[in-house]
Amino acid sequence: MTFELFIFYLFSAVTLFSAVAVVTVRNPIYSALFLILAFFSSAAIWILLEAEFLGVVLVLVYVGAVMVLFLFVIMMLDIQIDTLKEGFIRYLPVGILVAVAVATEMILVMRSDAFKVDIPDAAPLSVNNTEALGEVLYTEYVFPFEVASVILVVAIIAAIVLTLRRRTGVKKQDPSKQVRTRSEDRVRLVKMKAEKRL
Amino acid sequence: MLLFSLIPMQFQLPNIMLATPEMFLLAGTCFVLLADLFIKDSQRFITYLLAQVVLLITAGLVFFGTGDMNAIIAESVQATGKMSITAFSDMFVLDPMAQVLKISILLITMGVLVYSREYLRSRDMYKGEYFTLTLFAVLGMMIMVSAKTMLLIYLGLELLSLAMYAMVAFKRNDGRASEAAMKYFVLGAIASGMLLYGMSIIYGVSGSLHLDHISTYMSSHPVMENLGLLLGLSFIIVGLGFKLGVVPFHMWVPDVYDGAPTAVTLFLGTAPKIAAFAMIIRLLVEGLGDMVQGWQQILSLLAALSLLVGNLIAIAQTNIKRMFAYSTISHMGFVLMGILAGTQSGYAASMFYIITYAIIAMGGFAVVIYLSREGYEADQLADLKGLSARHPWVAFMMMLFLFSMAGVPPTVGFYAKLSVITAVVDANVIWLAVFGVVMSVIGAYYYLRAIKLMYFDKPDDATNSARSPVQWDFTALLSLNGLAVLALGILPGTLMALCLKAIQTSL
Numbered sequence: 124m125t126f127e128l129f130i131f132y133l134f135s136a137v138t139l140f141s142a143v144a145v146v147t148v149r150n151p152i153y154s155a156l157f158l159i160l161a162f163f164s165s166a167a168i169w170i171l172l173e174a175e176f177l178g179v180v181l182v183l184v185y186v187g188a189v190m191v192l193f194l195f196v197i198m199m200l201d202i203q204i205d206t207l208k209e210g211f212i213r214y215l216p217v218g219i220l221v222a223v224a225v226a227t228e229m230i231l232v233m234r235s236d237a238f239k240v241d242i243p244d245a246a247p248l249s250v251n252n253t254e255a256l257g258e259v260l261y262t263e264y265v266f267p268f269e270v271a272s273v274i275l276v277v278a279i280i281a282a283i284v285l286t287l288r289r290r291t292g293v294k295k296q297d298p299s300k301q302v303r304t305r306s307e308d309r310v311r312l313v314k315m316k317a318e319k320r321l
Numbered sequence: 322m323l324l325f326s327l328i329p330m331q332f333q334l335p336n337i338m339l340a341t342p343e344m345f346l347l348a349g350t351c352f353v354l355l356a357d358l359f360i361k362d363s364q365r366f367i368t369y370l371l372a373q374v375v376l377l378i379t380a381g382l383v384f385f386g387t388g389d390m391n392a393i394i395a396e397s398v399q400a401t402g403k404m405s406i407t408a409f410s411d412m413f414v415l416d417p418m419a420q421v422l423k424i425s426i427l428l429i430t431m432g433v434l435v436y437s438r439e440y441l442r443s444r445d446m447y448k449g450e451y452f453t454l455t456l457f458a459v460l461g462m463m464i465m466v467s468a469k470t471m472l473l474i475y476l477g478l479e480l481l482s483l484a485m486y487a488m489v490a491f492k493r494n495d496g497r498a499s500e501a502a503m504k505y506f507v508l509g510a511i512a513s514g515m516l517l518y519g520m521s522i523i524y525g526v527s528g529s530l531h532l533d534h535i536s537t538y539m540s541s542h543p544v545m546e547n548l549g550l551l552l553g554l555s556f557i558i559v560g561l562g563f564k565l566g567v568v569p570f571h572m573w574v575p576d577v578y579d580g581a582p583t584a585v586t587l588f589l590g591t592a593p594k595i596a597a598f599a600m601i602i603r604l605l606v607e608g609l610g611d612m613v614q615g616w617q618q619i620l621s622l623l624a625a626l627s628l629l630v631g632n633l634i635a636i637a638q639t640n641i642k643r644m645f646a647y648s649t650i651s652h653m654g655f656v657l658m659g660i661l662a663g664t665q666s667g668y669a670a671s672m673f674y675i676i677t678y679a680i681i682a683m684g685g686f687a688v689v690i691y692l693s694r695e696g697y698e699a700d701q702l703a704d705l706k707g708l709s710a711r712h713p714w715v716a717f718m719m720m721l722f723l724f725s726m727a728g729v730p731p732t733v734g735f736y737a738k739l740s741v742i743t744a745v746v747d748a749n750v751i752w753l754a755v756f757g758v759v760m761s762v763i764g765a766y767y768y769l770r771a772i773k774l775m776y777f778d779k780p781d782d783a784t785n786s787a788r789s790p791v792q793w794d795f796t797a798l799l800s801l802n803g804l805a806v807l808a809l810g811i812l813p814g815t816l817m818a819l820c821l822k823a824i825q826t827s828l
Contacts, residue, residue: 266409270464270476277457281487284450
């Protein structure tokens with residue numbers, strides 16, 4: 124067993140273990156943390172496959188952004204784990220059936236002739252994979268790239284349009300008003316006539 | 322590892338100016354978006370005007386081009402002898418078909434905005450974002466029309482769809498609109514998934530996302546025996562069917578048309594249909610043209626089912642918007658008929674049909690807007706009762722639109738149906754042509770019923786007769802729209818010749 128193979132099996136085992144743990148542990152926070160572990164070890168496998176850019180992106184995007192959001196939602200919501208786990212035994216036969224069907228199909232597909240092709244050797248690279256992707260992305264694919272960015276702008280606008288509510292009667296502080304305040308606005312000096320002595 | 326061999330050593334971005342209209346539209350949209358921040362609610366008319374000006378200039382750029390653009394086009398036509406010119410590593414194509422469709426989309430969107438202004442203003446939807454989203458949707462349609470790779474077709478479609486989802490849900494306190502938006506979003510996402518699945522299978526088999534490369538691959542391989550390609554084709558047709566709203570992928574159409582604010586339905590039912598036509602031509606004809614035997618069969622089934630279900634269920638509707646929705650389904654069946662003929666005259670007939678249908682549908686929905694007021698949606702068929710006595714001119718216009726949808730001469734609907742059916746007969750699919758004619762006769766019933774309501778029935782109560790608050794520009798455009806339907810029906814030659822020329826020089 125070469126060192127590379129050893130690393131592959133190590134990370135694969137961690138991925139499988141954490142993926143199973145995601146659905147079996149009781150605490151949803153632990154689930155989310157195991158999912159992060161699964162992402163990390165998948166990223167390691169990708170890097171092993173010389174797809175270092177995808178590996179890094181997986182960690183940055185999924186672990187850095189998506190999972191933080193997941194954890195945030197889990198902590199915000201009051202999830203009753205017992206009610207979620209209730210039907211586990213009842214749905215287990217159906218789950219196993221689906222899993223077996225999917226596995227059989229996968230095996231049949233993978234063993235078919237379509238996949239029995241010679242795997243070409245990796246092309247010798249003068250640049251690394253991030254640099255290569257970057258060069259294609261901003262030259263050949265500049266038009267789709269720009270369109271994708273426009274789609275993100277539309278998503279932002281749509282999200283704001285559909286959720287922004289201007290509530291009236293909110294007693295919030297206005298810092299600029301607070302700074303601009305003058306002493307005259309706060310204390311009003313009233314000159315009163317002295318009361319006459321009788 | 323194929324990717325890395327593509328890296329050019331010295332990359333030059335060629336013909337970037339060909340996309341001038343798109344670039345201008347994007348810049349203009351961003352300008353409208355930012356300018357609106359500095360505009361008070363009472364001055365929203367400025368935003369509206371800016372949006373219209375941006376659309377008009379973009380249409381002008383598509384029609385006349387700029388100096389650079391025309392120089393590139395002239396050079397390329399001289400060098401290759403072909404009217405279709407590509408840019409951005411062959412991902413973007415400018416051909417006569419794209420030009421005609423883009424101008425139609427832009428002009429129809431301008432009309433849609435004129436019709437919706439008063440509706441939006443009286444219903445608290447008169448916001449800058451509405452116009453921004455409309456412009457972004459138009460940009461998505463223009464990208465779809467000019468796409469030469471499946472990547473861009475998908476991205477353009479998503480840009481259009483995302484903007485449309487938000488517009489359907491724009492009145493967010495309205496439960497029905499939210500429900501419609503939810504349905505539209507979920508089914509739209511499924512459709513996109515199907516389309517992507519099909520595209521990825523085709524990419525896997527042919528090794529390219531570029532439509533020309535796929536076409537080249539297909540012409541040198543036996544395609545009809547290749548199970549992978551057939552599977553990919555089926556998925557792509559399912560995705561297209563969802564987006565176009567043909568039976569059996571039509572379930573969302575009536576609910577979305579009915580639930581969305583009428584101004585949004587007006588937009589949804591017109592310009593995006595033209596873009597969907599372009600998407601079908603690009604994908605099926607330009608990309609998968611060698612699989613014509615495969616998609617011809619599937620499309621004829623879809624067309625027949627659409628004609629049957631659309632026309633029969635429309636009879637049972639009491640709501641105008643739902644009736645128009647089912648009518649759209651049957652009209653999309655006609656559009657598919659022209660495409661499945663598989664001939665250039667068939668594609669041209671379909672193109673003519675879709676452009677004129679957009680014009681007719683725009684007028685039909687405009688009348689629904691005309692009849693409704695703040696707090697009162699005149700979307701029941703009963704609201705049409707006695708319209709001729711209250712608003713004779715509007716009733717006359719509505720009669721023209723309905724006659725045209727039914728396909729009664731001398732309106733343009735007759736000529737559109739005739740040319741599509743002729744194309745199908747020429748392609749020797751006689752049963753479908755006969756079926757189409759029979760279904761049109763059945764469909765004529767519910768259009769004529771609406772006309773009967775307008776001309777021969779008395780209104781239910783007096784409240785309906787309150788004056789519609791629309792401005793002169795609405796009435797002027799409605800008149801123009803109705804007369805265009807009549808004029809195109811009497812003199813269809815120019816537009817038909819334009820469509821035929823566009824198809825012949827583009828494909």
